[in-house]
Amino acid sequence: MSNIKYILGSFADPDQMMDGIDKLQKNNIEIYDCFTPMPIHGIEAKLGVKPSRLPIVAFCFAVLGAILGFSLLYYTMVHDWPMNIGGKPAFAAPAFVPVTFEVTILLCALGMVATFFFRNHLFPGRAPRVMDIRATDDRFILAVDAKTNTDHELIDSLLKEAGAVEVKHNERKYISYE
Amino acid sequence: MSSKESIIRQPLVTGENITYAKVTDDILLPVENKPNKAWWIGFTIAGLGALLWVVSVGYTFWEGIGVWGLNKTVGWAWDITDFVWWVGIGHAGTLISAVLLIFKQNWRNSINRSAEAMTIFAVICAATYVVAHMGRPWLAYWIFPIPNQFGSLWVNFNSPLVWDAFAISTYFTVSLVFWFCGLLPDIATVRDRATGLKRKIYSILSLGWNGSVKTWQRFEIVALILAGISTPxxxxxxxxxxxxxxxxxxxxxxxxxxxxxxxxxxxxxxxAMVQTLLLVLRKVMNFEDYITMFHIEAMNIIILVTGSIVGIAYLTELFIAWYSGSEYELYAFQNRIGGPYAWAYWSMMTCNVISPQLFWFKKIRTSIPISWVLSIVVNIGMWFERFVIIVTSLHRDYLPSSWAMFYPTWVDVGIFVGSVGLFFTLFLLFLRFLPGIAVAEVKMLLKSSSLQHKKKQIEEGLFPADQVEFFKERLDMYDSVTEEEISEIQN
Incomplete structure (x- = not known):
C-alpha cells in the first residue's frame, strides 16, 4: 500500500477543472475538495455542496440586534430615567428608529461574519490548510482522496485528459508553512 | 465561468496575454517590491501633512478649542465642515462596493478595494473631528450610553448627535469588516508567494484562508449580505x-x-475623490489595464448624475426659501447669495452645479487630465457647500445684535490640511502593504469581460458583424488599447 494521501489535479483553466470534475464523477470517483484563486460559480451544485445557511444566521442576528437596540432605548428613555424634553412623550417611537436600525445592522454584520469565521475555522494564527501553494495564485486544484479511491492510474489519466497541467501525488495532506 | 457576455459590452480588463498569473503579478507588484520614487515623494509630503495634523490637534487638545476661530455666534465652523466633507467622501467606497455589487456591475471589481480603503480612511479623518471638537476629548465616551458617575442619567436618544455617534461607529465597523473579508483571499495570495517573516505576518492576517469550495461559497454569501445591509x-x-x-x-x-x-x-x-485617487494610481502603479477608460467614464457619469441632483437641490432650496414665505429663511438665502460670504456661495455654485455639467461631453468625460482637474474642483465645491450651509446660516440668524463673522485661525487650517495629509499617508501605506485591486475579483472577469476573451470570441465568429463594428468603435476611447490592436480585430 502506498503512502499517497491525496491526488491533486492542477489546472490552469477553471473550465477544464469543471470538466475534470465531470469526468471523475462519471467514473464514480469522489472529489475531496477544490481549491481555487477565485470563486467558481456553479461548482457547489456539481460537487453537491449544500447551500449556505449564513443568510438565516444573518437574519437571526439582525432580529436580535433590533430587539437589543429597541430594548436599550426603551429601558433608558422610558423605564429607567424618563426625561421631560419639551413636554414630549418619553416613548418617542419615531426618534427610536435610527439607533435601533444602526444596532440591527451592526449586530447583523458582526454576527454573520463571526459565524463565517467560526464555521470555516478562520482566525489569526490558524495554520493555512493549503494543499497546493499555487491555489491562491493561478492554479485551480482538484483534490481526490487517494485512500478511498484506489485506482490511481485511472484518476491520473482522467485528470490529464481533462487538461490538468500537472498531477501530483502527495504524501502529506497540506503543504508546510514552516 | 466563460459566460457568454454580449459583445456590445465594453471590456473591463485590457492587455495582451492576460493570464491569471499575470493578474497576480501585476497587482501585487507594489506589495512585493520596494516602493518606487513616486511613492516615497508622495509619502513624504503626506507624512509632513500628517505631522501638521498631529501638531494642530495636539495644540487644540492642550489649549482647548478657543484656539479655533469660533466665536459666540459661530460655534460650529471648520470642524463640522471638514467632518461632513470627510464622511461624504467615504460614502463612494460603500456605494461602489455595496450598491454596484447588488446591481451586478462588474466594473466595480477593479475599483472596489481602493474605494473601500478610501472609505475607511475618510471615516477615520471624520471621526477625529468629532473627538477634537468636544473640547474635553478625554470624555468622548459620554456620547455612548454608559451609566456614568452622575447616577443613571443616560444620553438623550432623541438627539441626532447621539444617532450620529451610533451611525458613524456602525458605519466604520461594518465598512472595516466588509473590507477585511474582501481582503482575505488576496492576503492569502500574498502569503503564498512570500517567504520568511513576511509570510508569517500575512499568514496571521489571512486567518488561514485556503480557497476551498465551501469557503468561497460562504465568502460570496457574506459579501452579498454585507452589501445588502451596507446600502441602507x-x-x-x-x-x-x-x-x-x-x-x-x-x-x-x-x-x-x-x-x-x-x-x-x-x-x-x-x-470625485475616487476619481482623483484612481487617475493617479493607475498611472503610477501601471494599472491601466485594470482601471480602464470605461471605469473612468462610468464614474464621471455618476458624478454628472449626482451633481445634477445636488444642483436641483440647491435650486429647490432657493425656491422654497421664497415660496415658504418665511422671512428668516428668505434672508438666510439672500445673505448667502449677496452677503459677506457670497464668494463662498458662488464658488460652491460654480464648482458643484456648473462644472459637472461639462461631463455631458464625451470628449471631456474620457479625458484624463480634465477629469482629474474637475474631480478636484468638485471636492473643493463640496467643501464650500458644507461651509456655506454651516457658517452662513449661523453667522446671521434671528438676533442681529449677535451677528458676527467667522475667520479661521492657523489651527483650523492646520487641522484640515493635516487631515488631508493623514488620509494620504494611510492610503499610501495601504497601497504599499495590501493589494490595491481585488485580485480574486479581477480574475473572475478574465473569461467573460476581458478584451482578450472578447477577441477570441469574435475570432470564433460568435457575434454578428455590426455588433463587432460597434464594439471596435467604442474601443477608441481606451488609452490602454492601441489603434493597431483595434484594427487587428477581424470578424
Missing part, C-alpha cells in the same frame, strides 16, 4: 448627518430636503 446603512449615515442640522430651527438648516440632498452630495464628492 450608508443612506442612513448621511441622512443622520443631515439631521444634525435639519432638526434644529436655524434658518437655512431647518429643511426636509436635507437627507436626500446630503446623500446625493456625499456620493457626488465621494466619486
Amino acid at each position: 446603512l450608508v443612506l442612513s449615515v448621511h441622512t443622520i448627518v443631515s439631521m444634525d442640522f435639519a432638526t434644529s430651527i436655524v434658518p437655512g438648516w431647518h429643511t426636509t430636503i436635507f437627507p436626500p440632498y446630503f446623500v446625493a452630495g456625499a456620493i457626488f464628492s465621494g466619486f
Whole structure:
C-alpha cells in the first residue's frame, strides 16, 4: 500500500477543472475538495455542496440586534430615567428608529461574519490548510482522496485528459508553512 | 465561468496575454517590491501633512478649542465642515462596493478595494473631528450610553448627535469588516508567494484562508449580505448627518430636503475623490489595464448624475426659501447669495452645479487630465457647500445684535490640511502593504469581460458583424488599447 494521501489535479483553466470534475464523477470517483484563486460559480451544485445557511444566521442576528437596540432605548428613555424634553412623550417611537436600525445592522454584520469565521475555522494564527501553494495564485486544484479511491492510474489519466497541467501525488495532506 | 457576455459590452480588463498569473503579478507588484520614487515623494509630503495634523490637534487638545476661530455666534465652523466633507467622501467606497455589487456591475471589481480603503480612511479623518471638537476629548465616551458617575442619567436618544455617534461607529465597523473579508483571499495570495517573516505576518492576517469550495461559497454569501445591509446603512449615515442640522430651527438648516440632498452630495464628492485617487494610481502603479477608460467614464457619469441632483437641490432650496414665505429663511438665502460670504456661495455654485455639467461631453468625460482637474474642483465645491450651509446660516440668524463673522485661525487650517495629509499617508501605506485591486475579483472577469476573451470570441465568429463594428468603435476611447490592436480585430 502506498503512502499517497491525496491526488491533486492542477489546472490552469477553471473550465477544464469543471470538466475534470465531470469526468471523475462519471467514473464514480469522489472529489475531496477544490481549491481555487477565485470563486467558481456553479461548482457547489456539481460537487453537491449544500447551500449556505449564513443568510438565516444573518437574519437571526439582525432580529436580535433590533430587539437589543429597541430594548436599550426603551429601558433608558422610558423605564429607567424618563426625561421631560419639551413636554414630549418619553416613548418617542419615531426618534427610536435610527439607533435601533444602526444596532440591527451592526449586530447583523458582526454576527454573520463571526459565524463565517467560526464555521470555516478562520482566525489569526490558524495554520493555512493549503494543499497546493499555487491555489491562491493561478492554479485551480482538484483534490481526490487517494485512500478511498484506489485506482490511481485511472484518476491520473482522467485528470490529464481533462487538461490538468500537472498531477501530483502527495504524501502529506497540506503543504508546510514552516 | 466563460459566460457568454454580449459583445456590445465594453471590456473591463485590457492587455495582451492576460493570464491569471499575470493578474497576480501585476497587482501585487507594489506589495512585493520596494516602493518606487513616486511613492516615497508622495509619502513624504503626506507624512509632513500628517505631522501638521498631529501638531494642530495636539495644540487644540492642550489649549482647548478657543484656539479655533469660533466665536459666540459661530460655534460650529471648520470642524463640522471638514467632518461632513470627510464622511461624504467615504460614502463612494460603500456605494461602489455595496450598491454596484447588488446591481451586478462588474466594473466595480477593479475599483472596489481602493474605494473601500478610501472609505475607511475618510471615516477615520471624520471621526477625529468629532473627538477634537468636544473640547474635553478625554470624555468622548459620554456620547455612548454608559451609566456614568452622575447616577443613571443616560444620553438623550432623541438627539441626532447621539444617532450620529451610533451611525458613524456602525458605519466604520461594518465598512472595516466588509473590507477585511474582501481582503482575505488576496492576503492569502500574498502569503503564498512570500517567504520568511513576511509570510508569517500575512499568514496571521489571512486567518488561514485556503480557497476551498465551501469557503468561497460562504465568502460570496457574506459579501452579498454585507452589501445588502451596507446600502441602507450608508443612506442612513448621511441622512443622520443631515439631521444634525435639519432638526434644529436655524434658518437655512431647518429643511426636509436635507437627507436626500446630503446623500446625493456625499456620493457626488465621494466619486470625485475616487476619481482623483484612481487617475493617479493607475498611472503610477501601471494599472491601466485594470482601471480602464470605461471605469473612468462610468464614474464621471455618476458624478454628472449626482451633481445634477445636488444642483436641483440647491435650486429647490432657493425656491422654497421664497415660496415658504418665511422671512428668516428668505434672508438666510439672500445673505448667502449677496452677503459677506457670497464668494463662498458662488464658488460652491460654480464648482458643484456648473462644472459637472461639462461631463455631458464625451470628449471631456474620457479625458484624463480634465477629469482629474474637475474631480478636484468638485471636492473643493463640496467643501464650500458644507461651509456655506454651516457658517452662513449661523453667522446671521434671528438676533442681529449677535451677528458676527467667522475667520479661521492657523489651527483650523492646520487641522484640515493635516487631515488631508493623514488620509494620504494611510492610503499610501495601504497601497504599499495590501493589494490595491481585488485580485480574486479581477480574475473572475478574465473569461467573460476581458478584451482578450472578447477577441477570441469574435475570432470564433460568435457575434454578428455590426455588433463587432460597434464594439471596435467604442474601443477608441481606451488609452490602454492601441489603434493597431483595434484594427487587428477581424470578424
